[in-house]
Amino acid sequence: MSVLLRKIRYFLQLLFRRKDFENNLDEEIELHLEEMIQDHMVNGMSRKEATRVALKHFGGVEQIKENCRDSWGMRLFRDLIRDTNYALRLIKKDKGHAILLVLLFALCIGPSTILFNILNSLYFNPDRYPDEDRIYCIYDEVSNIEKLAEDRRGTSTLLYLERKQQSNYIESIGVQVVGAQNVQSHPNTSAEFREIYAITPSIFDVLGVQPFLGRRFYDDNTDQPGPVENVVVLMFDRWQLTHNADPDIIGKSIIINGVPKEVIGVMPESFSIPPDAGEKSVREIGHIIPLPLEEREFRAEDRHKIWRGCYARVKPNVTKKMLERELAAITDANSKNYEAFKEYIITPRTLTLGEYHIADIRGTLLLSLAMAIFVLLTGSLSLANYVLAKNSSRLQEISAKISLGATQMRLIRQFLAESSIIAIAGTLLTIGVSQLTLIGLNRSGFFSFFPMAPRTSVDAETILALVLLATFITLVLSLASITPLLSRARSKQGLHSGDRTGSSSSTLKRYRGALVLVQSAIAVILLVVGGLLFRSFLEILDIDPGYDAENVLVTTIRPPEDRYSREERYQRMIDLETEIRNLPGVRAVGTTKWPPMRLHNIQRERVISFENPNWKEAPIASRDTVSPGYFEALGISALQGRLLMDTDIGDRSSAVVIDGTLAKNVFGSEDPIGKQVAIYWSRGTLPPNNPPQWRTVVGVINPVRIHDLYTPSTGVIYQAIALRYIYWFGYVIKTDVGSENIIPLLEQLLLKSESDVAVGMPRTLKNAIAERYAERKNLLYFCLSLTVIGLTVAILGTAGVISCTIATQRKEIGIRMALGEHKTRIIYGTTRNWLKLALSGILLGIIATYTFSNQTQNLLYETNARDPLIYFISTVTFMILISIAAFSSAIKCTSIKPIEAMRT
């Protein structure tokens, strides 16, 4: 141990008191020489002679000192310090160059860092729950409705129970649903309409998380129809915001949909709710309640109606393949008990949470990743190009060093040290900027269209990946820039190059030319993709939804289910419409089951005509149940026939109004007015078990986009409100001005009659539409940012190279000017050479973009990925930018007098 301690002490002394070591050595050698001189002088020599002889016998003092330093150890460390000092001196000498390189470096790896961080937290290493890789979302595809492009990833209660009871691989499994309800947190405050997370108690086991305060739900009677505990668990944020982090919250009461529920727990701060089946965006949820299973869910005919979100935790070492195989076997075996529904082929599917998180944003992420990689590539090329161009000006210095005996390894080490300092500064800058960008993206709502918000801090894995990437780039750049220089310097041209013309050798020129060419290609790819996305966004902004959204407010009001009888509820809905109509400033109001732009999961229906009752080939449409005022509030008029009227209201009415798209899909060119149609819910019971109920088409309206903005509507069918369709009340309210001003009046109206019922999620229709733009808008902004970064990097790099190269040709230019060549001719010639090179790169970029246009097409709306105009504009833009860079550098070089140029 003492030996170890002594060694540590020695190294620490060497590390921190190196100057003492050096001073001791200097003095010791000086004293040694003095002793030798004195001895010689005693033998009769003069001091001068004695000094000469002593020095001769002693040998090279510096060499001896160097050998002593070697014997101290830590030579590598010493070399590192020396090279670093040398590199720092070089950087200090040309600060502007260093700052530019650091910025280029950060721009180059920044986008990749941010994207890797997002991917890491969503897919590679999502760490929201313990052993998250064992958690699977289980959902089913049912053959008969598969082609309807159902985007809900769910299962049915019966399928869930089969798996719970029969699987050997599943450790725990549960179902869940997210829905909005009235929440009154305190007795004296007004109610809020909030998203509620309803789960079977086993979901706590699946996610491996328990409340940090209080308890979870009891497991009793959870898999049977009927009432559940009247309790609620609060999310951490809600507990803090609404209940001021009350430590005595347990046992207190919250009214949810008119029913008092006892608070039994608070979830930990880190807990987040997994996406609901088919959920595409992050929802703000504050309350978790036990999920009551309904009687009808246990009916045989409901086995294939998949709408419950389902998560399972598998036992250790169970793979996805094993689980899917077992689920398929269980499902097939049980399907034999449901002979009457054998036409529904149920195929179980699974997704890990990581897969789920990226399933719906895969296209967006892939495009962003591709662009980030292009930025990385162009950035690396710019850096290599710029470093090479800059180092070319050091050719004489390198040659001199080689002549003086510097080894190749020493020179490479010095270049590495310089690049490493730049890389370290760039990496630190990248971490800082990435952190700020992630926070900014989160605050700007960029992640709102993600199923789960990714981490907003740069994580350890990302930093490790970043460091590896930075090291790789540094090594490649250093070697790429030094190798051609060394070979040239070794060929002994370097020392003379300045005397000749100052121009680079042909190898260097070719090397630089290749870099500029590839860089131009990447810049054009980025420009074209950015242009296409921008055009696509303009197209989206230009979408006509088929109705007038100006001054329209949409809201949902949902009185507690058991407060009224069905008849009373129906009457209440009609009365409320009348009361709203009588509010000041209201021009029109209509009731609707599905307020426009409010749903992500659209209820899809099959619509058959009397003439062609083949339901298997029936067109798909979305259905809505509305009051006549709906059309007036949205400014929709009839193209053919009439709109719904008060006389159509009620259970006996069979009148329906369809939009132009559905009319075309069902009836082709025939006149639909007076024709009979029947509607089948896509997940409902189909003929022959469910005979058609024929309805009469009384009117046709313009095609409307009610729920989705970008997907062209497959058709909409409207039926009048009736007693049997009542569940909640959605309203569209047209006002004279500023429809949001009506919200306080609505709240007062409800407060008078039902203080525990909230005006649910009121927002102007224009805002609701804007929210639908958000995803595309965010994608566009992100990709445009990448385009701008990539372009900046490419232009900076290319311009830097052009400028450096032209600068090294200053002497040549001076001679040409001295020989009488006109300035304009030189500028023209230089610019033309660079443009030729850039043009080749542009051509390469266009070919690459054109080849991969099919992949880009999926992300564009009404925009051709091979749009010649965008290609043309991108090409011209890049050419202009390169021309400016080459032109300005050439002008700068020709602006000095020939004599001065030749003297430098």
Added chain:
Amino acid sequence: MPSQKKDLLQGTLDLLILSVLSGGPRHGYSIARRIELVSKDVLSVQQGSLYPALHRLVKKGWVTAKWGVTDTNRRARIYELTETGREQISHEVSTWKSFSVAVSSVVDTANIF
């Protein structure tokens, strides 16, 4: 005429320094002189090798170095054997002896005439 002074065999310098220091603390120049004196000028210590060897021995912990004053009242860096250094001498000496015996055995078999 070839020099009478012989260069030291590689690896023997450490042993010589340790042996000299076993007689008491000395400074660098004195060590070199002592080796030449005892070997009757047969062994010549290259100055360039002496100090790296001394620093190496300090690093190994066999020798310590302190500033002091010489017999001639001059300031100098004085080297002294440590306990570990003393233990090491016997090991180095036995290694050297077995080495020299082995070399002698081979040399004795040489047919010079």
